Amino acid sequence: MESLEPSPKPPSAAAARDRRSLYLMIAMVVAAGVAVYALKGIDIVVASLQADFELLLYMIPRMAAAVILGGFVQAMVPKGMIARWLGEGAGFRGYALATIAGTCTPGGPMLSFPIVVGLRAAGAGYPALIAYVTAWATLGIHRIVTWEIPLFGEKFALARFAASLVFPTLVGFATQAILARCKQAL
Helix, strand or coil: CCCCCCCCCCCCHHHHHHHHHHHHHHHHHHHHHHHHHHHHCHHHHHHHHHHHHHHHHHHHHHHHHHHHHHHHHHHHCCHHHHHHHHCCCCHHHHHHHHHHHHHHCCCCHHHHHHHHHHHHHCCCCHHHHHHHHHHHHHHCHHHHHHHHHHHHCHHHHHHHHHHHCCHHHHHHHHHHHHHHHHHHHC
């Protein structure tokens, strides 16, 4: 008798890449655990695992909220609008918009990376997304207000911000050029 189960689909390239990434991460964790055990002993391994578990409990709700926020961003903004403003051919206007959005996005990668995933699913191109991440990493207003001004002063913060302002847009154009080169090579 034939099975009613559908035949399994071959894994996609993205799924295979995700598995390889997971296996690599697991191998690194095991290697680090073995190294800590060999160098510091079992007590330090146990203490480290306890601290890691506490951090995991702290991070799970924040990661869940960030992933949900990324989904909401994807649902709120019409796909055609994202593709039109931040799509592969967005150019300066798209990179400037991505720079503004990245600069204004607060928090760490738990918030910004799910937003990138949501924007990508809604039609944003790699150049604009990389401009966004570059702006988030180099120009984040929240970091300037929280860290730079209190630690280094307003003059330093303003000078660093002004000097870095051009980078996200340049990175967007560089990404566009690299992708065009790669497309020609294929």
